[in-house]
Amino acid sequence: MIGSSRFRTYVAHAVLLVGILIVAFPIYYTFVASTHTLQTILRPPLPLLPGGEFWNNYSEALLGGVNRIGGVGVDVLLFNTLVMALGIAIGKICISILSAYAIVFFRFPLRMVFFWLIFITLMLPVEVRILPTYKVMVDLNLIDTYAGLIVPLIASATATLLFRQFFMTIPGELVEAARVDGAGPWRFFFDILLPLSRTNIAALFVILFIYGWTQYLWPLLVTNHNDMNTIVIALRKMVSFADADTQWHLVMVTAMLAIVPPILVVVGMQRWFVRGLVESEK
Amino acid sequence: MTPRVVFPNKVLPYLLVAPQLAITLVFFYWPAGQALYQSMLKEDPFGLKSKFVWFANFEKVLADPAYVNSIKVTAVFSLATALVAMSVALLLAVMAERVVRGKGLYRTLMIWPYAVAPAIAGMLFLFLFNPSIGTLAVLLRKAGIAWDPLLDGTDAMMLVVTAAAWKQISYNFLFFVAGLQAIPKSLIEAAAIDGAGETKRFWTIVFPLLAPTTFFLLVINTTYAFFDTFGIIHAVTGGGPGKATETLVYKVYNDGFVNLILGDSAAQSVILMVIVIALTAIQFRYVERKVHYG
Numbered sequence: 001m002i003g004s005s006r007f008r009t010y011v012a013h014a015v016l017l018v019g020i021l022i023v024a025f026p027i028y029y030t031f032v033a034s035t036h037t038l039q040t041i042l043r044p045p046l047p048l049l050p051g052g053e054f055w056n057n058y059s060e061a062l063l064g065g066v067n068r069i070g071g072v073g074v075d076v077l078l079f080n081t082l083v084m085a086l087g088i089a090i091g092k093i094c095i096s097i098l099s100a101y102a103i104v105f106f107r108f109p110l111r112m113v114f115f116w117l118i119f120i121t122l123m124l125p126v127e128v129r130i131l132p133t134y135k136v137m138v139d140l141n142l143i144d145t146y147a148g149l150i151v152p153l154i155a156s157a158t159a160t161l162l163f164r165q166f167f168m169t170i171p172g173e174l175v176e177a178a179r180v181d182g183a184g185p186w187r188f189f190f191d192i193l194l195p196l197s198r199t200n201i202a203a204l205f206v207i208l209f210i211y212g213w214t215q216y217l218w219p220l221l222v223t224n225h226n227d228m229n230t231i232v233i234a235l236r237k238m239v240s241f242a243d244a245d246t247q248w249h250l251v252m253v254t255a256m257l258a259i260v261p262p263i264l265v266v267v268g269m270q271r272w273f274v275r276g277l278v279e280s281e282k
Numbered sequence: 283m284t285p286r287v288v289f290p291n292k293v294l295p296y297l298l299v300a301p302q303l304a305i306t307l308v309f310f311y312w313p314a315g316q317a318l319y320q321s322m323l324k325e326d327p328f329g330l331k332s333k334f335v336w337f338a339n340f341e342k343v344l345a346d347p348a349y350v351n352s353i354k355v356t357a358v359f360s361l362a363t364a365l366v367a368m369s370v371a372l373l374l375a376v377m378a379e380r381v382v383r384g385k386g387l388y389r390t391l392m393i394w395p396y397a398v399a400p401a402i403a404g405m406l407f408l409f410l411f412n413p414s415i416g417t418l419a420v421l422l423r424k425a426g427i428a429w430d431p432l433l434d435g436t437d438a439m440m441l442v443v444t445a446a447a448w449k450q451i452s453y454n455f456l457f458f459v460a461g462l463q464a465i466p467k468s469l470i471e472a473a474a475i476d477g478a479g480e481t482k483r484f485w486t487i488v489f490p491l492l493a494p495t496t497f498f499l500l501v502i503n504t505t506y507a508f509f510d511t512f513g514i515i516h517a518v519t520g521g522g523p524g525k526a527t528e529t530l531v532y533k534v535y536n537d538g539f540v541n542l543i544l545g546d547s548a549a550q551s552v553i554l555m556v557i558v559i560a561l562t563a564i565q566f567r568y569v570e571r572k573v574h575y576g
Contacts, residue, residue: 009380011377012378016384123555129317255405
């Protein structure tokens with residue numbers, strides 16, 4: 001190392017600590033707020049340290065408090081969000097690994113047409129076709145259903161492109177060897193391709209799970225009933241900065257419940273997540 | 283490229299692409315086509331009659347001062363978000379490259395915001411900064427700074443930019459760290475031997491070599507600020523105060539779902555489509571170049 005004086009390292013640590021403080025502070029403060037009484041929150045500034053209401057607030061929120069203000073229990077909200085996030089992650093991985101498999105390992109008329117049809121969907125995010133897509137949902141009776149929350153979001157080009165890119169690095173000899181040994185396309189897919197794709201699938205799973213969990217515009221459009229809301233949408237409905245009735249201590253508990261599961265997934269699967277993110281976007 | 287070894291099946295591949303293709307056609311191409319078609323229709327408010335008007339909706343939308351305002355708002359919002367998120371992340375990444383101990387821990391703490399939904403990020407910042415109960419707003423007021431994001435357009439813009447940029451720091455940090463690690467240490471050492479100081483080394487060697495990463499992130503951050511921040515705007519400001527934070531995507535939603543002006547909303551959708559196509563094209567041109575570099 002060059003010029004690695006102690007002072008230089010100290011400065012780096014100091015800057016990083018300030019950075020962490022900025023990055024972590026809003027989340028930390030949400031936790032702090034979730035452990036204080038409503039009265040304390042309404043009289044800012046809020047203390048920097050957690051208060052003593054952790055058990056009271058969390059049990060109140062979980063045992064009907066959120067139900068009272070939002071019309072639906074926090075367990076239902078978490079369940080809806082989990083179904084949506086898992087549905088999108090698993091659904092997307094399944095359909096895109098299959099189509100990438102077809103495009104890389106088979107030769108058939110219209111192959112490139114299909115590839116381009118899938119590729120172009122990159123350029124049609126839901127935001128640019130809001131109204132007509134909504135109309136399709138109404139025509140297909142998908143409003144307020146889990147299928148409506150999940151299916152339209154599981155088709156996208158990114159996952160297919162990622163798998164295609166990875167499949168193209170698999171040597172032809174491997175396919176040839178499998179064929180000589182009498183393995184058909186399904187055998188090859190399940191016994192060779194899937195095990196080889198394990199890390200890619202794990203990485204993609206994290207990214208897609210977060211994508212599903214943090215959706216906003218789509219659940220806002222396709223859910224009307226409160227009991228189909230995701231936790232992010234429900235949280236938005238609970239908060240009102242204009243009137244004084246917002247139950248801030250319960251809102252903050254709900255916010256923690258909305259934030260913590262995806263953070264655990266990202267931090268727990270950090271190794272795959274970071275590699276998947278940096279590699280898949282190249 | 284040598285021809286790939288493939289399986290000889292004739293029907294199977296169609297079955298394999300069928301699920302994705304079906305969803306793509308029903309939920310992407312059909313609605314996108316509808317948007318294109320509707321953008322050239324003029325409908326009465328009850329949806330009883332419609333008339334084909336070619337590009338009249340586009341002319342109307344582009345001549346609308348509210349739309350022009352929305353373009354300006356989006357430009358300011360996107361550039362500010364990208365600039366703040368990228369410069370903070372770059373500084374932190376450079377510092378993280380310097381330290382040996384604690385690197386993993388710093389990274390773990392740094393990636394949290396990635397998992398937070400944009401709408402929630404917006405609400406957290408509004409909780410901190412709203413004039414009635416926001417702790418930081420109270421501190422600002424005590425420091426003598428007039429601050430009210432619910433009434434003042436500039437303050438509202440600063441608030442949504444902060445929330446949007448905060449959420450994107452993690453992503454940029456990871457990419458800058460990867461970019462920095464790819465820079466050969468020998469180059470930096472050679473410069474040091476030639477007597478270049480820390481700052482000079484950064485601006486003449488590290489920063490130019492990071493250009494591909496920076497450019498890539500610029501495109502990604504712009505796309506993010508354009509499209510993924512709908513939640514922040516919707517949850518924090520609702521486009522207001524006035525129309526100070528009404529971005530293009532928010533306006534499409536508002537005109538289509540709240541005000542029910544279908545033709546205008548469709549025309550705006552098509553304009554957005556053109557913007558996405560341009561951004562994607564830039565991204566992929568650049569990706570190809572990067573592949574050639576190896």
